[in-house]
Amino acid sequence: MGQKLSFCKKCGDWKWCASKDNEEPTLRIRNANANYFTGAPQGDKTDGASSAVLGVLKVDLCLEDNHDEHHTSHFYAAAAKEALVVRRGEPFRLKIHFNRDYSPSKDAISFIFTVADDTKPSPGHGTLNALVPHDGIDYLGDTLEWGAGIESHEGQTLTVLIKPPSTCPVTEWKLDIDTKLLGDGSRSYPLPLPIYVLFNPWCPDDQVYLEDRDQRKEYVMHDTTLIWRGSYNRLRPSVWKIGQFERHVLECSLKVLGTVGRIPPAYRGDPVRVARALSALVNSVDDDGVLLGNWSEDFSGGVAPTKWTGSVEILQQFHKTQKSVKFAQCWNFSGVLTTIARSLGIPSRIITCYSSAHDTQASLTVDVFIDSNNKKLDAETTDSIWNYHVWNELWMQRPDLGVGEHGTFDGWQVVDATPQEASDNMYRVGPASVAAVKNGDILRPFDGGFVFAEVNADKLYWRYNGPSQPLKLLRKDTLAIGHLISTKAVLKWEREDITDTYKHAERSEEERSTMLKALKQSRHAFSRYYLNDNFNEIEFDMELKDDIKIGQSFSVVLKVSNKSESRTHMATGQISCDAVLYTGVGAVEVKTLGFELELEPKSSDYVRMEVIFEEYYDKLSSQASFQISAAAKVKDTDYDYYAQDDFRVRKPDIKFQLGEAAIVAQKELDVILRLENPLPIPLHKGVFTVEGPGIEQPLKFKIAEIPVGGTAAATFKYTPPYAGRGTMLAKFTSRELDDVDGYRHYEIEPRPEDLLQPNGSHRSSNIIRRRTDVIA
Numbered sequence: 001m002g003q004k005l006s007f008c009k010k011c012g013d014w015k016w017c018a019s020k021d022n023e024e025p026t027l028r029i030r031n032a033n034a035n036y037f038t039g040a041p042q043g044d045k046t047d048g049a050s051s052a053v054l055g056v057l058k059v060d061l062c063l064e065d066n067h068d069e070h071h072t073s074h075f076y077a078a079a080a081k082e083a084l085v086v087r088r089g090e091p092f093r094l095k096i097h098f099n100r101d102y103s104p105s106k107d108a109i110s111f112i113f114t115v116a117d118d119t120k121p122s123p124g125h126g127t128l129n130a131l132v133p134h135d136g137i138d139y140l141g142d143t144l145e146w147g148a149g150i151e152s153h154e155g156q157t158l159t160v161l162i163k164p165p166s167t168c169p170v171t172e173w174k175l176d177i178d179t180k181l182l183g184d185g186s187r188s189y190p191l192p193l194p195i196y197v198l199f200n201p202w203c204p205d206d207q208v209y210l211e212d213r214d215q216r217k218e219y220v221m222h223d224t225t226l227i228w229r230g231s232y233n234r235l236r237p238s239v240w241k242i243g244q245f246e247r248h249v250l251e252c253s254l255k256v257l258g259t260v261g262r263i264p265p266a267y268r269g270d271p272v273r274v275a276r277a278l279s280a281l282v283n284s285v286d287d288d289g290v291l292l293g294n295w296s297e298d299f300s301g302g303v304a305p306t307k308w309t310g311s312v313e314i315l316q317q318f319h320k321t322q323k324s325v326k327f328a329q330c331w332n333f334s335g336v337l338t339t340i341a342r343s344l345g346i347p348s349r350i351i352t353c354y355s356s357a358h359d360t361q362a363s364l365t366v367d368v369f370i371d372s373n374n375k376k377l378d379a380e381t382t383d384s385i386w387n388y389h390v391w392n393e394l395w396m397q398r399p400d401l402g403v404g405e406h407g408t409f410d411g412w413q414v415v416d417a418t419p420q421e422a423s424d425n426m427y428r429v430g431p432a433s434v435a436a437v438k439n440g441d442i443l444r445p446f447d448g449g450f451v452f453a454e455v456n457a458d459k460l461y462w463r464y465n466g467p468s469q470p471l472k473l474l475r476k477d478t479l480a481i482g483h484l485i486s487t488k489a490v491l492k493w494e495r496e497d498i499t500d501t502y503k504h505a506e507r508s509e510e511e512r513s514t515m516l517k518a519l520k521q522s523r524h525a526f527s528r529y530y531l532n533d534n535f536n537e538i539e540f541d542m543e544l545k546d547d548i549k550i551g552q553s554f555s556v557v558l559k560v561s562n563k564s565e566s567r568t569h570m571a572t573g574q575i576s577c578d579a580v581l582y583t584g585v586g587a588v589e590v591k592t593l594g595f596e597l598e599l600e601p602k603s604s605d606y607v608r609m610e611v612i613f614e615e616y617y618d619k620l621s622s623q624a625s626f627q628i629s630a631a632a633k634v635k636d637t638d639y640d641y642y643a644q645d646d647f648r649v650r651k652p653d654i655k656f657q658l659g660e661a662a663i664v665a666q667k668e669l670d671v672i673l674r675l676e677n678p679l680p681i682p683l684h685k686g687v688f689t690v691e692g693p694g695i696e697q698p699l700k701f702k703i704a705e706i707p708v709g710g711t712a713a714a715t716f717k718y719t720p721p722y723a724g725r726g727t728m729l730a731k732f733t734s735r736e737l738d739d740v741d742g743y744r745h746y747e748i749e750p751r752p753e754d755l756l757q758p759n760g761s762h763r764s765s766n767i768i769r770r771r772t773d774v775i776a
């Protein structure tokens with residue numbers, strides 16, 4: 001008579017039962033919460049069974065083959081043989097060695113998979129699963145179900161394939177192998193190693209499936225990327241070590257879903273729910289998450305955001321201490337979220353939006369209030385425009401959003417971990433469909449309106465004359481927000497502009513109609529009092545040079561033109577330069593210049609304000625950002641002019657020299673870093689920080705002083721650990737100058753002997769003999 005495995009709701013256990021319903025069960029398999037012995041790699045626990053019961057001696061996890069087939073061999077836990085790391089929706093292989101020959105006619109075997117941190121696992125929630133392998137592997141069951149099949153049987157060795165469903169919870173699993181001699185007791189063997197099941201962008205049945213092979217390489221497998229910072233008129237790429245394969249990163253990423261993200265185990269296979277949890281758990285506001293934000297210039301008690309070179313050190317520290325790591329700003333939050341997403345198997349990329357709006361009132365406008373002295377009113381101006389803002393896109397299907405006018409909302413989803421505004425009572429953003437944002441569907445979950453404003457809000461300047469006086473709209477700028485939306489190009493170390501995925505072309509009919517559609521959905525009742533006087537005889541044009549190196553002086557020029565054929569006009573006003581944070585707030589006045597111009601008909605005049613190093617240096621923020629504004633009135637008219645622009649002085653790049661010949665895996669070479677002092681003052685207490693393949697902990701080189709016009713140099717011996725592409729990155733900080741970086745991308749050739757035997761080590765490196773110099 002046949003046997004089947006079923007779950008008894010009354011006792012909460014799995015049972016072997018006769019195939020007829022009226023037969024008594026002959027074996028009860030232990031509940032997965034039983035206190036199994038898990039310390040030894042061999043042996044089993046019996047249930048009063050005789051020695052004839054089939055016993056498991058050991059299990060070969062086929063680590064090398066499984067990890068290669070599941071694209072997980074780069075994970076530290078996989079390379080160090082600390083865990084079996086597989087992706088859902090695809091089978092993995094186990095070879096089971098028994099204490100005697102396996103006999104299908106009298107021996108029964110089952111595999112009990114349990115979510116490791118679920119206190120009450122249940123089959124109904126998909127966190128407790130019992131599999132009985134069938135003979136053959138031609139069909140391992142429906143894609144939404146667990147499956148197991150016997151691939152081969154040779155004496156005491158049984159080779160099986162096990163397939164987690166394409167919706168399997170992404171987490172750590174425990175495996176117990178239960179055996180039974182029909183009619184004579186049972187044994188259980190707890191697998192001593194954990195099994196990590198990840199999302200699978202290679203599997204067409206997975207919700208995160210990404211068809212394009214090169215995109216999978218870039219957005220899942222690459223462990224180093226570029227993040228664009230600076231301002232729209234001075235784009236600055238910097239390297240970020242994602243490090244999703246490094247030690248403890250995968251373990252930390254899986255753990256935080258439950259401990260910080262508080263996702264029940266049954267829902268950890270839903271990428272929408274995981275993405276929303278990630279946007280909250282990476283910041284510390286609500287849940288003591290990974291990173292503590294700090295947008296001041298005081299970073300005592302922690303690490304300045306500009307000094308981080310990657311995610312690995314951050315996640316390793318959090319994994320060890322379980323305390324929020326200090327400190328972070330938007331690109332740090334984004335870098336860490338990318339690391340966690342890629343380690344879990346969700347395709348992810350980092351996005352920079354220049355002139356990004358922070359709309360605090362959900363009005364889809366950025367409202368700037370100016371007083372009668374042409375100064376911005378900080379208390380009334382709660383909205384802001386960041387020089388740049390960095391967030392993430394995660395790739396997934398969105399069956400929860402249905403189908404819209406323009407099709408589905410599958411594909412890239414905005415997920416933002418920077419804590420700006422609360423969403424459902426937690427500081428998080430997304431996942432918001434990029435397609436929904438572009439087409440103005442701002443009510444689709446989650447936070448579409450906030451993202452729409454970030455890339456497409458209108459900027460309005462208002463004259464505020466007091467609480468009892470009407471507002472005057474000085475200017476409406478429909479082109480100020482959402483410039484040069486950028487990400488790293490696929491398999492290229494260059495920028496890809498993706499602005500057209502977020503918004504229709506500026507000034508196009510589609511762009512304005514989409515804005516109107518979104519405004520109708522926002523239901524914001526901000527009053528518009530009256531428009532500026534329609535006067536166009538005087539024209540103002542503010543000019544800024546956009547390639548000024550820090551240490552140099554710069555000029556702001558305002559060109560004023562009288563277009564009238566017959567009338568002379570008098571224009572009065574001022575030009576101001578403020579040092580600001582990159583978020584556009586915290587303005588500190590650097591210099592202001594008033595002017596009065598009498599303009600003859602058909603003439604132009606210029607107002608020039610020069611700002612020298614001594615005037616701006618002490619007030620400059622770490623990211624060297626300025627806000628330039630110009631305000632003017634035309635006498636005998638009701639016309640007011642106001643304009644504002646961002647400006648940034650450029651910092652130098654660190655230069656790399658890697659050896660004198662070809663770079664070969666596991667062959668030592670000399671690396672030299674150089675940085676020229678751009679300031680008219682000496683630099684003190686300088687530090688180079690270096691990361692790269694095979695460098696497990698960042699290298700640090702101290703330099704006491706760099707004189708004016710001098711060059712700092714650091715030299716060290718480096719051994720590339722493996723063949724392929726490599727990226728080395730460096731940061732420099734000092735008391736007078738920080739947030740300086742550089743990178744070098746290079747190809748590592750295989751050793752001649754590896755061309756015959758390509759299984760070289762992935763972990764060996766030897767960094768020795770450091771040296772630092774200052775070249776006057």
